[in-house]
Amino acid sequence: MSLTIDSQQHENDVVVIAVSGEITFENSDQFRDKIDQLCEQGRYRIIIDLAGLQYMSSAGMGVLVHGLKKARAKDGDVRLINLSDKMRRVFLITQFTHHFMVLPNLEEALKSFATTDESSR
Numbered sequence: 635m636s637l638t639i640d641s642q643q644h645e646n647d648v649v650v651i652a653v654s655g656e657i658t659f660e661n662s663d664q665f666r667d668k669i670d671q672l673c674e675q676g677r678y679r680i681i682i683d684l685a686g687l688q689y690m691s692s693a694g695m696g697v698l699v700h701g702l703k704k705a706r707a708k709d710g711d712v713r714l715i716n717l718s719d720k721m722r723r724v725f726l727i728t729q730f731t732h733h734f735m736v737l738p739n740l741e742e743a744l745k746s747f748a749t750t751d752e753s754s755r
Contacts (some may be wrong), residue, residue: 636655636656636661637653637654637655637656637657637665638652638655639653639654640652641653641668641672644681644744645744646744647677647679648680648743648744649679649680650680650681650683650740651672651676651680651681651682651693651721652682652683652685652686653665653682653683653687654686654687654688654740655686655687655688656687656689657690657691657693657694658689658691658693658694659691659693662694662696662697665694665697666697669700669701669704670704670730673705676706676708676721678711679705679710679711680711680712680713681715681747681748682698682701682711682712682715683715684715684718684721685716687718687721690721690724695730698712698714699733705755711735711736712746713743713744714734714735714736714737715736715738715739715740716738716739716740
């Protein structure tokens with residue numbers, strides 16, 4: 635199975651990256667490149683939608699950490715939405731849930747960035 639990555643701009647300078655298929659060692663650079671491209675454009679508020687994700691290797695997990703570090707270095711953040719039960723278990727086991735804000739859907743993730751704006755005023 636291949637990897638498909640789509641991005642869409644939302645309000646409050648938030649970008650949603652929808653990932654479908656499989657993230658493996660062989661194609662994880664595509665995912666990293668997309669995150670790097672957004673950061674180079676000054677987009678540090680990123681929501682990653684994993685609803686279409688079938689599989690993610692440790693290389694994909696590494697890309698998530700890479701993106702999180704880049705975003706937070708510029709006072710941004712990476713939020714994750716629509717994790718499958720299997721991915722949620724992996725995130726709990728690896729303790730990724732201690733580092734990433736995991737939300738159930740896009741609406742909640744967008745609200746979480748809006749709340750961040752209000753608290754910084």
